[in-house]
Amino acid sequence: QMTPNTQTNTAEGDPATSCADATFGLPYDQQCSRQLTIVLRRLCRPEAAHLGPLQIFGFPTGVGCLLGKREKLDMLSRPWFGGGTVRLVTVAPSNLTLYENTAGRFEDGTVNYLGIPAVLLGMRFIDALGMDVIHKRVYCLFQWLLESLLALRHARTNRKLVVVKGPQDMTSRGANMALYFYGADGQHIPCKLIERMANFENISLRAGCMCNPGAAIMGEGLGEAFHGCLAGMSSLSIGGALSCAGSEHVGAVRISCGLATNFKDVQRFLRFAEVFLDEARVARAIEQYETGFIPPPGIC
Numbered sequence: 001q002m003t004p005n006t007q008t009n010t011a012e013g014d015p016a017t018s019c020a021d022a023t024f025g026l027p028y029d030q031q032c033s034r035q036l037t038i039v040l041r042r043l044c045r046p047e048a049a050h051l052g053p054l055q056i057f058g059f060p061t062g063v064g065c066l067l068g069k070r071e072k073l074d075m076l077s078r079p080w081f082g083g084g085t086v087r088l089v090t091v092a093p094s095n096l097t098l099y100e101n102t103a104g105r106f107e108d109g110t111v112n113y114l115g116i117p118a119v120l121l122g123m124r125f126i127d128a129l130g131m132d133v134i135h136k137r138v139y140c141l142f143q144w145l146l147e148s149l150l151a152l153r154h155a156r157t158n159r160k161l162v163v164v165k166g167p168q169d170m171t172s173r174g175a176n177m178a179l180y181f182y183g184a185d186g187q188h189i190p191c192k193l194i195e196r197m198a199n200f201e202n203i204s205l206r207a208g209c210m211c212n213p214g215a216a217i218m219g220e221g222l223g224e225a226f227h228g229c230l231a232g233m234s235s236l237s238i239g240g241a242l243s244c245a246g247s248e249h250v251g252a253v254r255i256s257c258g259l260a261t262n263f264k265d266v267q268r269f270l271r272f273a274e275v276f277l278d279e280a281r282v283a284r285a286i287e288q289y290e291t292g293f294i295p296p297p298g299i300c
């Protein structure tokens with residue numbers, strides 16, 4: 001299964017060269033791109049691209065496609081029993097034949113046929129709004145939010161509150177970001193705590209590995225310690241290895257803007273982020289979180 005790298009939007013640097021040099025294991029995710037054809041043909045030229053209406057206009061699930069160069073797709077092997085991999089199976093005599101070199105081998109289960117008509121409706125909706133209009137809207141909102149978040153610093157130590165992965169401006173960046181929160185003395189604030197506190201304020205965001213535990217582990221500088229702990233374990237346990245490496249709560253906070261986002265939304269998230277500049281309040285929240293209690297609502 002190919003999973004886009006959600007810790008960064010695109011490869012850093014000049015998109016005309018860095019994207020082309022990206023490894024195959026990091027296919028391009030079009031979730032927050034500008035016009036898809038422009039990005040694929042002129043800017044990035046990825047070796048694979050994952051496309052899904054869910055990421056474009058929010059509906060439906062279970063419908064999408066994977067575009068990739070044939071020579072690269074042939075490098076992938078899905079040897080397990082399931083999805084579109086099985087060509088023939090019999091019990092007596094015992095026989096299992098898998099598909100080879102077909103697009104169907106990348107399918108997981110049955111396509112959401114009832115949702116297919118919604119794809120046309122959604123594309124018409126996006127076309128009526130205009131991709132340039134949507135891009136300009138989310139670009140302006142996200143640029144303001146990105147610059148505002150990067151400017152937040154703790155009063156006592158002048159340390160940055162957040163560390164944003166990927167580009168530090170809107171160059172080669174879509175309207176989403178993965179970020180880490182840190183205390184005044186550089187201690188990591190658990191992303192799941194931030195997610196839980198955001199839920200109390202009806203703020204929707206994602207927290208954790210985002211289907212990419214390797215990137216999350218490396219993002220927090222735990223790669224060497226994690227692999228050392230994992231090698232010494234008798235049974236495979238990611239949670240146990242993370243605890244051994246010194247962190248049970250790896251992962252980033254991911255936020256994004258879309259066509260429905262307005263300035264009030266991004267301003268509200270900034271106010272929410274500013275709460276973590278209060279050292280005493282954050283210390284109490286972390287203590288409650290680590291002992292199993294849920295931090296109280298009403299923090300904003």
